[in-house]
Amino acid sequence: MSSTSFTSIQSQSTQVITSNTQVSMKEGQVVHGTIKKLFPNQTAEVQIGNQKVIAKLETPLKAGDAHFFQVTKSEPELQLKVVSGPLTQGNSLSQQAQQLLQVMNLTKTTEMQAVVQFYLKEQLPISKDLLLQVEQLLKQLPSNSTMNEGLEAIRKMTELKFPLTQQIVESVLSGKSTNGLQTLIQDFKVALREDFSVSSSIKNNILQTLQKIAEPFGEPVAGALIGRLIENLQNPQISMGTKFPLLQALKEAEVLPITASLHNIVPASASVSISNSAGNIMNKLTEMPANEQNSIITQLRDWISAQPLLTTGQKEQILSLFKDSGQPMQISTVSNALVQVFAEQSQQAIFSKDAHGLTAREHLLSLLGKAANADVVSQTLQQVISMSKNSSQTIFSASLQQTEEQVLNQLDGKAFEHAMKEVLKNLGFSYEAKINHPNEDVRKLALELKPQLVELIQNQTISSPLKDHAHLLLNRMNGLQMLSNENGPQHQLLMQVPLEFLGKKMDATLEWNGRMKENGKIDSDFARIMFYLQLDALKETVVDMQVQNRVVTISLYNNDASLKPIANALKDSLKEGLLTVGYKLSGVFMKTFDDHKLSSQLNSKLLSKESQGVDIRI
Numbered sequence: 001m002s003s004t005s006f007t008s009i010q011s012q013s014t015q016v017i018t019s020n021t022q023v024s025m026k027e028g029q030v031v032h033g034t035i036k037k038l039f040p041n042q043t044a045e046v047q048i049g050n051q052k053v054i055a056k057l058e059t060p061l062k063a064g065d066a067h068f069f070q071v072t073k074s075e076p077e078l079q080l081k082v083v084s085g086p087l088t089q090g091n092s093l094s095q096q097a098q099q100l101l102q103v104m105n106l107t108k109t110t111e112m113q114a115v116v117q118f119y120l121k122e123q124l125p126i127s128k129d130l131l132l133q134v135e136q137l138l139k140q141l142p143s144n145s146t147m148n149e150g151l152e153a154i155r156k157m158t159e160l161k162f163p164l165t166q167q168i169v170e171s172v173l174s175g176k177s178t179n180g181l182q183t184l185i186q187d188f189k190v191a192l193r194e195d196f197s198v199s200s201s202i203k204n205n206i207l208q209t210l211q212k213i214a215e216p217f218g219e220p221v222a223g224a225l226i227g228r229l230i231e232n233l234q235n236p237q238i239s240m241g242t243k244f245p246l247l248q249a250l251k252e253a254e255v256l257p258i259t260a261s262l263h264n265i266v267p268a269s270a271s272v273s274i275s276n277s278a279g280n281i282m283n284k285l286t287e288m289p290a291n292e293q294n295s296i297i298t299q300l301r302d303w304i305s306a307q308p309l310l311t312t313g314q315k316e317q318i319l320s321l322f323k324d325s326g327q328p329m330q331i332s333t334v335s336n337a338l339v340q341v342f343a344e345q346s347q348q349a350i351f352s353k354d355a356h357g358l359t360a361r362e363h364l365l366s367l368l369g370k371a372a373n374a375d376v377v378s379q380t381l382q383q384v385i386s387m388s389k390n391s392s393q394t395i396f397s398a399s400l401q402q403t404e405e406q407v408l409n410q411l412d413g414k415a416f417e418h419a420m421k422e423v424l425k426n427l428g429f430s431y432e433a434k435i436n437h438p439n440e441d442v443r444k445l446a447l448e449l450k451p452q453l454v455e456l457i458q459n460q461t462i463s464s465p466l467k468d469h470a471h472l473l474l475n476r477m478n479g480l481q482m483l484s485n486e487n488g489p490q491h492q493l494l495m496q497v498p499l500e501f502l503g504k505k506m507d508a509t510l511e512w513n514g515r516m517k518e519n520g521k522i523d524s525d526f527a528r529i530m531f532y533l534q535l536d537a538l539k540e541t542v543v544d545m546q547v548q549n550r551v552v553t554i555s556l557y558n559n560d561a562s563l564k565p566i567a568n569a570l571k572d573s574l575k576e577g578l579l580t581v582g583y584k585l586s587g588v589f590m591k592t593f594d595d596h597k598l599s600s601q602l603n604s605k606l607l608s609k610e611s612q613g614v615d616i617r618i
Contacts, residue, residue: 025053025071029125030083030104032096034066046080049123055080062086068100071125093117104128111138111147118151124158133164140166145173152176160485167475168482174472175479175494182498182507182534184476185210188469197463202456208382209449212426214500215385216419217407220350222381223361225388225403226255227346230364232399233265234340242395249391253383257369266332266339266368276356278303278338279366285331297322300334309349309360314341339367347406351414416499420508423497428452429477450477489515491522507534525550538563542593552578555589564590 025031025048037045042057046069055078061067065086073079083103097116101108106116106128115134119126134154141150153172154164162168189210192203212218229246232238243262250256256265281303285296304310304318318337321330345360353359362377370380388400407415424430428450434440445451453474457467476496484493493512499505514527524547531543542557556567567590575585 025074025078025125026127027071027074029071029127029130030100031069031071031080031125032066032120032123033069033080035061035063038063053078057082068103093120096120100126104131106131109135111135114138114147114151118155122155122158130164137164137166137169142170142173149173149176156483160482162482170471171475171479172482173479174475175481175483177476181476181496182500182505184469184473185213185498188473191466191469195463195466197461197466198456202452205447206449206452206456209426209447209452212382213423213449213498216422216499217415218385219378219381219422220359220361220415220418221400221403221407222384222388223359223364224347224350224406225400226250226361226381226384227343227364228399228403230265230339230343230368232395233262234336234343246395249387249396253387254380255365255368255370255384264332266335276354277358277366278342278363279369282331282335282338282367307354309345309352309354309363310341311345314344317341335367339364342367347403350407350410351412351418419499420497423499424495427477429481429495432481450474453477491516504536506536508532547583550582551584551586553586553589555591557591557593559592561592 031048033046033048035044036047036052038061039045039054042060044055044057044061044063046053046055055069057080059082061082067082067086068084069080070083071078072081084099094113094117097113097120098108100116100120101112106112112131112135115131115138116126119131137154138147138150141147150169150173153169153176156172156176157164157168162172189207192198192206192210195203215221229250233243233246233250240262247256247260247262247265251258251260260266281296281300285293285300288296301319301322304315307315310318318334318341321334321337342360342364346364349360351359361381365377365380370376388396391397426448428445428448431445431448431450434445435442453470456462456470457474480494480496484495485491491512491514493510495510495512497508497510499508509532511530511532512527513529515523517523526549527547529545529547531541531545533541533543535541538558538560540558544555544557546553556563567588571585571588574588578585
């Protein structure tokens, strides 16, 4: 689906500018108009585009004739000057364009003829300067863009009232493409690594951000890996010789404190406070005098009983350690038990969160003394991934492989929600919106990819090839933002998310069309959401989901016939899942498209009844 665009895929939602735009006319502009009615004093009603205007004419004309007029005055009354003889009704756009080019004394280049025909078709006011400006833009189009694509971009820019500049044309062209943000990122990464005009600190910062984008499941994998390694350290059946390098590696990655040993991997002084975490409560318990611990113990017991991340068996295991005989509770025993169960759950409930939004890996790290804040957690997890990949020891590579399989088996809606949020955050799609927010840390925002690209482009010492790659990537991101717009209560949102996990890559493009309520919130009862996916196994895939009054209809386009029985098997679980969030499934329609239609820009038939396939109705 390399050549498809939002407009071509969803062509039935495209509106001609003249259908809803009131054209404002300025002196010097040329318009195509038809005389509808004649009035005294050389005044007439003239149809221009989709609107009728009363204008004073410099010469008498006949009702019903069409002419090219030039605006000689716009205020206080519109005055038009005839610049062409009556136009024959049967004249084609091409013939009308030739007449106008002659009237305006413009060179008949291929680009100019295309521009004039475009403006005549859209019935928009024209000036000589405007036509020359747009002609020049078409001559400067990127080599991979056609003239029709350029004109479509200019149509969109006119509709959204964007300035007609080469930079914006390129951004809109890039934003309208569903072709490989993943490819643009990879090309930029290669260029960055091979370029010596960038300082090592700038290069390392950008590469770290690109690594986070490339591995949205990196932190969940790292958390599960820590849990697995901690289990190995607590396993009496594993030899000391095998445990010792694990202990040293976890110390080097700053997961465990330097005072940790094989006999005591969690020293009492290790706990660091983070609100509502297991480490937070254990830290309070450790610091409290023995005769004042009862209230904290009660709090700990209640916290364990209510903790949704733990299984019933794990809760019973820990609660059995609390003694009612009046003897002092062994804090270290409870701490080690909590480490054990959260090490297990960091592998078994990887994407689950408790009522305070904390994961099992965050609770585990809080018990190990490394969860002072989110930045410390993230840094620690990144160090673990780096350690596991660079280690020459077999136990690390084997543990990492097993952990990745665990993560793969738990991928669900929550997992992909996590991945998309991480990727979009690190790309910096919301950078401009967040930069002026008082609660945002500007230093953190500066580490997102978009501001780093802007800084790179503005750096005078950077090589031209690297700047070109940075421009291409930035144009795509800017284009997506430009094409996300609002028209009264109607909103359109475009996003492209390059997902990579466990060796598999996927480009996901999302187009959301819907409306906003009076309170400024999205109306979840009505929407149209389209996903354009490039998948390793399924290849080109389009999912069209329409929501009307919370009734969901899904059309899935793919040429793989084997998907039909799979879809049949999954429709009941889809129906049940939608019901849990208040939606009713109307039907799932499995359809195909052929490669010829895709390569020639998917036309309106793609989403029409002419598509072949099987309909699943409920």
